[in-house]
Structure formats: C-alpha cells, structure tokens
Amino acid sequence: MALTRTYLRPAELQRLQQATLLVYATEAGPVFARLAQAAATALSAEIVSLDGFDQSSGMVNLGYYPAQRFSAADFETLRQLLPEHPLFVSLIVERRPEALRTSDFRPSRQFRNSALYQEFYQPTGLPLRELIVGLPVVEYGWITCTLNRAGRDFTEADRYLLTLLVPHFQQAVRQAHLAAAVPGLSPNNFLLHDHFTPREAELLGCLRQGLSDKEISQRLRISPRTVQNHLQNIYVKLAVDNRTAALCKVLGVAG
Incomplete structure (x- = not known):
C-alpha cells in the first residue's frame, strides 16, 4: 500500500x-x-x-x-x-x-x-x-x-x-534505552552517544561503575577479548584512546 x-x-x-x-x-x-x-x-x-x-x-x-x-x-x-x-x-x-x-x-x-x-x-x-x-x-x-x-x-x-x-x-x-543503560548520561548528549550499540551502552554503564575488564566479562557473560574489542570500538566512536578519557567524555567532565 x-x-x-x-x-x-x-x-x-x-x-x-x-x-x-x-x-x-x-x-x-x-x-x-x-x-x-x-x-x-x-x-x-x-x-x-x-x-x-x-x-x-x-x-x-x-x-x-x-x-x-x-x-x-x-x-x-x-x-x-x-x-x-x-x-x-x-x-x-x-x-x-x-x-x-x-x-x-x-x-x-x-x-x-x-x-x-x-x-x-x-x-x-x-x-x-x-x-x-x-x-x-x-x-x-x-x-x-x-x-x-x-x-x-x-x-x-x-x-x-x-x-x-x-x-x-x-x-x-x-x-x-541508552539513558537507562548509562546512568548519569544527560539526554542533551545523545547527538554524541546515540550511535552506540546496546552492548556498547552496557559496557559504558559498567565503566561508570568502575568495573575491571574481568568484572565486565563476568557480568555481561562475554570473554575478556570481546570486552576489549567493544572497548576499542567505543574509544573510536568517542575519539579517545583509553577508558579514563572515554568515561570523562561520556560524563561530560574534564579528563
């Protein structure tokens, strides 16, 4: 039709x-x-x-x-x-x-x-x-x-x-969904973050809680290598090169 x-x-x-x-x-x-x-x-x-x-x-x-x-x-x-x-x-x-x-x-x-x-x-x-x-x-x-x-x-x-x-x-x-997956993320920042996959959004939530790669792996039931692959994708999308800088950018604070 x-x-x-x-x-x-x-x-x-x-x-x-x-x-x-x-x-x-x-x-x-x-x-x-x-x-x-x-x-x-x-x-x-x-x-x-x-x-x-x-x-x-x-x-x-x-x-x-x-x-x-x-x-x-x-x-x-x-x-x-x-x-x-x-x-x-x-x-x-x-x-x-x-x-x-x-x-x-x-x-x-x-x-x-x-x-x-x-x-x-x-x-x-x-x-x-x-x-x-x-x-x-x-x-x-x-x-x-x-x-x-x-x-x-x-x-x-x-x-x-x-x-x-x-x-x-x-x-x-x-x-x-992204706001729920990443506590503290302001809706005003969605132009920056709305291209994350659901799994990447989950990882961002884990980063905000200060979890290690091993803890993220256990919580999300994925391998440490997969955690690293997702993190690298997140770094590329945020134009950063480490988890501290990524977290600072997500939260809108100075690194």
Whole structure:
C-alpha cells in the first residue's frame, strides 16, 4: 500500500511539529506515554496504544494515551484475542512496516461479529476507526502504534503523518534505552552517544561503575577479548584512546 502524499498542509505541519516536540520532551514523562500523546496530537486520535511483540508474537503493553484508559484485565483480554484482529497477520506475523487501516482489511460490520470486538472493543468503548503502524527497535524488538478515533476514518494524509513520525519514535526509544543503560548520561548528549550499540551502552554503564575488564566479562557473560574489542570500538566512536578519557567524555567532565 504505497503512500500518495508527499507534502503537508499548514495545519498538518503544525500538528507534526507539536508532536515532534512531545516526542523529545523528556521532562514530560516516560517515553512510551510521550509517544502515545504525540501520535494523538499529530493525527487527532482519541486513543493511542503502543505495544511490544517478541519473536513468538507475545504481547506487552508499553504505554497508552490517555492515561488510565485501560485496565490490566483489558490488556489481558486483548492479548488472548489478538489473533482475531484483521491486521494480526500483516503487522504482527509478517511485520509489514507501512501504516495500515483496519477498515481496509475487514469492514466494520464484519469486525463487530468477532469475539475480539465483543469482548474487548465494545466493553472498553474503543472506536473501530483504526490506524496502526509497526516499527522495529533494536532494544525492544517489534513495536506497534495503534490509533483509534470515532467518526471519520483515517485518511491518506493521516497515514503520511504517522509514517513521518516513525523515525522520531525509533530515535526516542533508543535514547531512553541508552539513558537507562548509562546512568548519569544527560539526554542533551545523545547527538554524541546515540550511535552506540546496546552492548556498547552496557559496557559504558559498567565503566561508570568502575568495573575491571574481568568484572565486565563476568557480568555481561562475554570473554575478556570481546570486552576489549567493544572497548576499542567505543574509544573510536568517542575519539579517545583509553577508558579514563572515554568515561570523562561520556560524563561530560574534564579528563
């Protein structure tokens, strides 16, 4: 399903700018809650949910907007009945990357006959107008962003807007992962550090704790030689030649 829009109208551009600011506003709360609110802002959606999936299609809810909209029991019902969703195969099994409308795969009147609708959508008051995009994020696997709204269905312009948000979502999740892996790292320094691999970020966290190569090897369950290889890669990326200089640069202090 190819996109046909390659431009934004002024009102759409304004919503996209507002949404992008929310994506990176780390003071506004947890990353997935921010992403859900950003998607709602950009596309005028009433409800947004972000969910993560492992290789066996196991699901975990990461965040949603508005807060407190669903209970743990609601998500358990959704997990059990999710294979009935019209987009389950395309988005969760095949992991197609484009934004898809549920109505393009099954008319609403048919969807209403499913157990998924009767046991989850109807009791929670979830609108059937739905747009979903999947995005790969190394640290989390496969994430879906689901938007729902009542009234008019999502448009081609909405699909285009959501597609433009995807790389910002991926970047924000990587930044949050790195901040967790390296305690004390300021989000303002991500332009310098967001190209680390997850394993390199773990090593940086170990360095900050003052661990030796042997201790890092034992903690991460990798060989001392592998530790050295990762350290050398880190030194190259930071333009330094030793662990003290690397740690100083990460923490933003004088070496």
